[in-house]
Amino acid sequence: MVLSAVGGAYAQEETPSGPVYIVQAGDTLTTIAVQFGVTVDDLLAANNMGPGDLLYVGDAITIPGLEGVTGILETHTIPFGETLRSLSRRYQIPTSQLVKLNRVVTPWELYAGSSLILPVSQTEVPQLSRAVLAPGQTLLELAVRENTNPWSLAQVNQLTSLSDTMPGDVLFIPGQTFAGPGAFPAPITEVQVSAFYQGETGAIHIFAEEGSAFEGTLINHTFSFYAVESGHFAGLQGIHALAQPGLYPLLIKGTLPNGSTFTHSQPVLVQGLGYLFETITVPPALIDPVTTNKEEDFLRPFVNQFTPEKYWQGLFLSPSPCPTCINSGFGNRRSYNGSAFTYFHGGVDFPPVALEITASADGVVVFADLLEVRGNFTLIDHGHGIFSAYMHQSELYVKAGDTIKAGQVIGLIGNTGRSTGAHLHWEIWVGGVQVNPLTWLETPYP
Ligand SMILES: [Zn+2]
Known part of the structure; x- marks a missing residue:
């Protein structure tokens, strides 16, 4: 039985001629x-x-042309928190094999959610835990601390020499099996990233030892992380x-309870x-950039703030008694007076069904x-970098510093400012960016 080898240690007479792929429904x-x-x-x-x-x-x-690769080839989804290096260490497969098998050309191909082919009979790996080299620490010192030897560490981590390491690199240590993302150090047990869409709110959750801090x-x-619990x-x-x-790097920087720091960047x-x-x-005059830019520059420092306190609870409420009475939705690409579609609608417009906002x-x-x-x-701070904004009002009933429920x-709906008819323009800002506010009526953010 050629496919039951453990850890890539095939007996000589059982070495298969190449990796195998199991035919799935729909394959030709x-x-x-x-x-x-x-x-x-x-x-x-x-x-x-x-x-x-x-x-x-x-x-x-049998898949030809993959000398040195053995096992059953399976397609895996790469989660956020795994890199070619961490997968190579986790499954004890040289990165050169993964690169060859997947014809990887750039690290951008290993974005969160992409697929990677792994030879799975080699995935019965030794039990491994994670450790990070402290600045100035050598592999030998780490080996002593972890009660192992530096050559085992080098082998398990696919290192070519004892000096082939760098500060902050998450190394695997023979020991207890761990759950969690392989590119993050041990105090981090789970990382979840939401799907990311134009004009929507991205959410990242990190489960880690208390006393950790992330950005x-x-x-x-750049956005701050806060403790949900x-x-x-x-x-x-x-x-x-x-x-x-398209693909953009998501960079996570962290400080662990012991004071050490790490970074992980991966395309999403x-x-x-x-x-x-x-x-x-x-x-x-309504779109004169001299005036509109000046006002945006004035407001930007307000919406870029991050208040550590959280004021909101659960779902947001529509500012209108008729949440579905919408004149113009968020995100519409706009051409003003024959311009290119370089403008967009940064909020939702409600008609004056009732005047109260x-x-x-x-x-x-x-x-x-x-x-x-x-x-x-009116601009209201809900904490954690979340703001709601209400425009063109005829009357303001609140003032800066007021606590709001x-x-x-x-206030009341009006036609003040550069408006072409009485309406409420309502926005939500997240980390200095306008997002679709209607999503906040349906999705409870932590
Ligand atoms: Zn509007």
């Missing part, structure tokens, strides 16, 4: 050839098959509605959403005054 010789970058003819030859032979689900097909960076925005940290970051769909996929396109004609969640008013573009404008009346 052509799809298998494409998946592994070989020709159908090579597949036929490697398996002593003729063109008329049939494939059956469950058949073991993230995604698309030029003991050992559970969360970070929220808005994705700009005009962000190009930002997906597009089918936002509408609107062509709008307005008096030119209610606060979306508990918070503290950080700004309530008349602005040239936004008219009578969810559902409290904060």
Whole structure:
């Protein structure tokens, strides 16, 4: 039985001629050839098959051209928190084999959620735990501390020499089996990342020892993590509605309870959403960039704040008594007076069904005054970098510094500022970025 070897230690007489792939429903010789970058003819030859032979689900097909790779080839999804290096160590497969097997060209291909082919009979790995080299610490010192020897450490970690290490590298140590992401040090037991979409709120959860601290960076925005409960940290970051769909690095920096630090960067996929396109004609003064940019620059420091206290609880409330009465939705791409579609709608517009405007969640008013573009404008801080904004009001009922309760009346709908008719323009900001506020009515963020 050639496929039962443990840890890649095949007995000499049982060495198979190459890794095997188990035929799945829907596979054909052509799809298998494409998946592994070989020709159908090579597949036929490697398996002593003729063109008329049939494939059956469950058949073991030898994949040619992968000398040195053995085992059953399976496709795995790469989670956030695993790299080529950590997977190589976790499954005890040289990175060169993984690169060859997957035809990996750049680290960008190993984004969270992408697929990687692993030879799984080699995944019965020795029990491993994780440790990080402290600055100035050698592999020998780490080996002594972990009651092992440096050559075992080098072998388990696929190192070419005892000096082939770097500070902060998460090394695997023979010992207790661990659960958790292999590219994160041991005090971190789980990392969850949400899907990321244009104009939506990204959420990252880290489960780690109490006393840890984390910070993230995604698309030029650095965001803080906060403790949801003991050992559970969360970070929220808005994705700009005009962000190009594609891969972006998500960087996590951490400080562990013992004071050591680490970083992990891995691409994540930002997906597009089918936002509408609107062509709008307005008096030119309404979009005069001199005024609009000045006001945005004035407001930016307010929405970039991070209040460590959390004021909101559960779902946000619509500021309108008719949550579905929406004149214009979030994220619509806009062309003003024949311009390119370089503008977007940063909030949701409600008609004056009733005049009273209610606060979306508990918070503290950080700004309530008349602005040239936004008219009578209220900005409420809900803590943790989350803000709601209410524009074009005829009356302001609250002032900066006021503590606000969810559902409290904060003003009346109006037509102040650069507005072409009475309406409420309502926004939610997450980490300095406007996001689809309607999502906050349906999704409870931690
Ligand atoms: Zn609007």
